[in-house]
Amino acid sequence: MATLSMIQAINQAMLQEMERDPSVVLLGEDVGHEGGVFRATDGLQAKFGKERVIDTPLAEENIIATSVGMAAAGLRPIAEIQFSGFLHLAFDHLVNHAARMYWRTRGRWQMPIVVRTPAQGGIRALEHHSESMETFFTHTPGLKCVMPSNPYDAKGLLVASIRDGNPVIFLEPTRLYRSAKGEVPEGLYEVPLGVAKVVQEGRHATVISYGGPMKACIDASAKAREKGIECEVIDLRSLSPLDETNEVAKSVMKTGRLVVVHEAPRTLGIASEIMARVNEKAFTSLQAPMKRVTGFDVQFPLARFEDYFVPDSFRVLSAIEETAGY
Amino acid sequence: MPVTKIFSGETYRIQVLDESGNADPQLEPRLSNELLERMYRTMSLCRVFDRKAIALQRQGRMYTYAPVEGQEAVQVPAAMAIGPADYSFPSYREAAFYIARGAPLNKLFEYFMGWEAGQEAPKESRDAGVSIPVGSQTAHAPGAAYAVKLRKGKELAITFFGDGASSQGDFHEALNFAAIYSLPAIFLCSNNQYAISTPRKIQTASASIAQKALAYGMDGIQVDGMDPLAVHLAVSEAAKKAREGKGPTLIEAICYRFGPHTTADDPNKYREPAEAQEWRKLDWPARFQKYLSAKGIWTPEYGQKISEDATKEIEAAVASAEQFRDDPLTMFDYVYNKPTGHTLEQRKELEDEIAKRKAAGLMR
Numbered sequence: 274m275a276t277l278s279m280i281q282a283i284n285q286a287m288l289q290e291m292e293r294d295p296s297v298v299l300l301g302e303d304v305g306h307e308g309g310v311f312r313a314t315d316g317l318q319a320k321f322g323k324e325r326v327i328d329t330p331l332a333e334e335n336i337i338a339t340s341v342g343m344a345a346a347g348l349r350p351i352a353e354i355q356f357s358g359f360l361h362l363a364f365d366h367l368v369n370h371a372a373r374m375y376w377r378t379r380g381r382w383q384m385p386i387v388v389r390t391p392a393q394g395g396i397r398a399l400e401h402h403s404e405s406m407e408t409f410f411t412h413t414p415g416l417k418c419v420m421p422s423n424p425y426d427a428k429g430l431l432v433a434s435i436r437d438g439n440p441v442i443f444l445e446p447t448r449l450y451r452s453a454k455g456e457v458p459e460g461l462y463e464v465p466l467g468v469a470k471v472v473q474e475g476r477h478a479t480v481i482s483y484g485g486p487m488k489a490c491i492d493a494s495a496k497a498r499e500k501g502i503e504c505e506v507i508d509l510r511s512l513s514p515l516d517e518t519n520e521v522a523k524s525v526m527k528t529g530r531l532v533v534v535h536e537a538p539r540t541l542g543i544a545s546e547i548m549a550r551v552n553e554k555a556f557t558s559l560q561a562p563m564k565r566v567t568g569f570d571v572q573f574p575l576a577r578f579e580d581y582f583v584p585d586s587f588r589v590l591s592a593i594e595e596t597a598g599y
Numbered sequence: 600m601p602v603t604k605i606f607s608g609e610t611y612r613i614q615v616l617d618e619s620g621n622a623d624p625q626l627e628p629r630l631s632n633e634l635l636e637r638m639y640r641t642m643s644l645c646r647v648f649d650r651k652a653i654a655l656q657r658q659g660r661m662y663t664y665a666p667v668e669g670q671e672a673v674q675v676p677a678a679m680a681i682g683p684a685d686y687s688f689p690s691y692r693e694a695a696f697y698i699a700r701g702a703p704l705n706k707l708f709e710y711f712m713g714w715e716a717g718q719e720a721p722k723e724s725r726d727a728g729v730s731i732p733v734g735s736q737t738a739h740a741p742g743a744a745y746a747v748k749l750r751k752g753k754e755l756a757i758t759f760f761g762d763g764a765s766s767q768g769d770f771h772e773a774l775n776f777a778a779i780y781s782l783p784a785i786f787l788c789s790n791n792q793y794a795i796s797t798p799r800k801i802q803t804a805s806a807s808i809a810q811k812a813l814a815y816g817m818d819g820i821q822v823d824g825m826d827p828l829a830v831h832l833a834v835s836e837a838a839k840k841a842r843e844g845k846g847p848t849l850i851e852a853i854c855y856r857f858g859p860h861t862t863a864d865d866p867n868k869y870r871e872p873a874e875a876q877e878w879r880k881l882d883w884p885a886r887f888q889k890y891l892s893a894k895g896i897w898t899p900e901y902g903q904k905i906s907e908d909a910t911k912e913i914e915a916a917v918a919s920a921e922q923f924r925d926d927p928l929t930m931f932d933y934v935y936n937k938p939t940g941h942t943l944e945q946r947k948e949l950e951d952e953i954a955k956r957k958a959a960g961l962m963r
Contacts, residue, residue, distance in 0.1 A: 302794070302795065302797060303794075303795045303796045303797055305796075306796060306868075306869055307795065307796035307797075307868060307869055310795065310863070310864070328796075328797055328801055329801075330763075330766035330797075330801060330802050330803070331733055331734070331763035331764065331766045331767060331794045331797065331802060332766045332767050332768065333767075334767075334768055335766070335768070358731075358732065359732055359733075361732070362732060362735070362767075397662050397663075397713060398662070398663060399662070399663050399691070399731055400729070400731050401731050401732060402731075539945070540941075569930070569931070569945045569948075569949065570934070570941065570942065570945060571930050571931055571934050571942075571945075572930075572933075572934065574715065574927075574930045575710075575713050575714065575715045575717075576662045576712075576713025577712070577713040577714050577715070577925070577927075578715065578927045578929075578930050579713075581927040581930065581949060581953075582930070587956060587959075587961055588952065591952070591955070
């Protein structure tokens with residue numbers, strides 16, 4: 274297996290799916306000759322032509338609206354929104370149409386749309402370039418939402434998303450594009466949507482996250498282990514559908530302690546849902562109050578204060594120690 | 600008669616200074632020497648600011664910046680053709696406009712150095728903060744113009760945007776609203792030919808952006824955006840019209856983005872260097888110097904002095920911005936007009952965490 278960066282894995286998934294299925298098209302701002310601002314679509318216009326890799330006018334709402342029409346008429350569009358903060362401009366068509374067309378047509382029209390967009394912080398960018406917006410999408414029936422934390426999952430989840438037949442918001446942690454490297458199979462494979470992955474086994478506490486902060490969780494877990502606390506670390510990977518095989522509840526039944534970590538602002542974030550589910554499915558196993566480590570309920574800070582916002586291993590380790598010492 | 604003509608329209612372009620800096624005698628606005636000098640000095644300062652900003656980013660002393668070079672002759676004369684009480688809604692590539700409006704240079708550097716406090720402006724300022732979602736700010740100008748009209752004020756609202764923004768729904772909705780209610784608004788498009796890598800021809804099949812005004816029932820005009828006198832003339836006339844209650848104007852200023860989209864972009868991937876060389880022939884410094892020289896204002900020594908003063912001013916601002924420090928707890932200060940209990944709780948949480956990190960010797 275080749276070692277790829279996350280951006281290479283994403284590029285390869287699109288390239289191979291476009292080779293396999295002529296109905297897959299790409300559209301977005303600067304995705305053609307430029308290959309996207311992060312080069313995710315590098316080389317794809319040269320290979321598949323301008324008709325299948327479409328440079329759009331600068332209009333995010335139109336990119337998503339056009340994708341809805343394309344999906345209605347049998348294409349499988351992959352739309353790139355340059356930065357997640359600009360996806361807000363397209364919210365109307367995502368929520369009012371992409372998420373509802375299947376319902377509205379009583380199943381006549383599926384909406385096989387993938388909306389890829391960089392997400393989360395860590396790159397010292399300007400305003401609107403670092404947002405974690407997953408709560409909006411997971412709160413919208415009809416939309417699916419995934420966020421990989423490594424190249425293997427990125428490729429497999431993207432392939433599964435392209436083939437899924439529902440609109441999938443595919444959030445790519447920008448800081449991992451080049452920093453996350455890993456072995457990726459040459460051929461096509463799917464990582465199923467809705468299945469969380471236990472990335473490290475442990476018996477004293479369960480640590481849950483997804484996307485960018487997975488690294489902080491793994492680092493914190495290694496430090497906790499030095500102090501005799503063995504953490505079970507779970508990568509949710511898919512946020513809607515969320516943990517359909519109940520990996521979180523199963524783990525909490527074993528460990529009795531839970532720390533949920535996400536970069537998105539706290540209020541009504543993914544942690545709220547995870548904790549509610551644990552309350553429903555594993556309440557009697559809990560030996561300590563569940564803890565969450567999240568971004569604050571503030572506008573994502575400009576560069577200088579970014580590190581005070583984004584959860585790091587210090588913050589995660591503090592939470593692990595608090596729950597373990599309860 | 601079953602077939603009747605229902606509309607015809609024409610759109611014009613104006614240029615005051617020709618490529619060699621000679622003014623058209625009919626169009627030449629009779630601006631005072633004081634204003635001409637201020638314009639030249641400010642535009643020169645903006646170019647020094649811009650190049651310094653890029654250099655600082657390249658040296659790792661500043662974060663992402665959106666260069667202005669090639670668009671100073673749009674932003675500075677426009678700022679000088681409106682009044683201090685007028686509202687403005689700029690985009691993210693309007694450093695020269697903010698400078699011409701009197702924004703402290705150190706604050707601009709602080710902003711691009713990643714300090715939220717760099718967004719501070721004097722309380723009386725009517726300039727909106729930097730708007731990054733492309734085209735979105737265009738739709739705020741009609742709202743502000745409506746408010747002015749409702750209270751029978753004489754101010755106007757101006758918004759700046761680029762060729763890319765003309766593809767956004769907000770732009771079209773903004774023109775439509777402003778024209779329907781005949782609002783005192785100016786839409787100033789800096790058509791710099793590119794939206795990152797995407798050339799103007801992929802934004803619109805129209806021959807110009809200016810002509811789009813016609814479809815909304817308002818005036819549109821194209822100007823040479825590297826000609827400060829043409830821009831000043833067009834904005835002054837649009838402002839006069841706005842204040843007389845005669846409605847909005849769309850101005851398309853033709854210019855060129857000599858630099859990258861932002862410091863994170865490499866334009867060599869999508870355009871030939873020869874293209875920039877052609878546009879450089881139209882760049883404002885030589886043309887404006889020629890004009891000012893004919894007026895007896897500009898001499899090589901005068902130009903040299905302006906340039907040296909600008910460099911000193913910029914260096915002082917950079918030195919000040921690089922000294923700036925702020926407390927991370929201020930991230931909670933402007934979430935709401937009064938902090939909620941919830942905000943204060945999280946503020947305390949971060950304060951405790953910082954203390955804990957300091958105690959552990961892990962302060963970042």
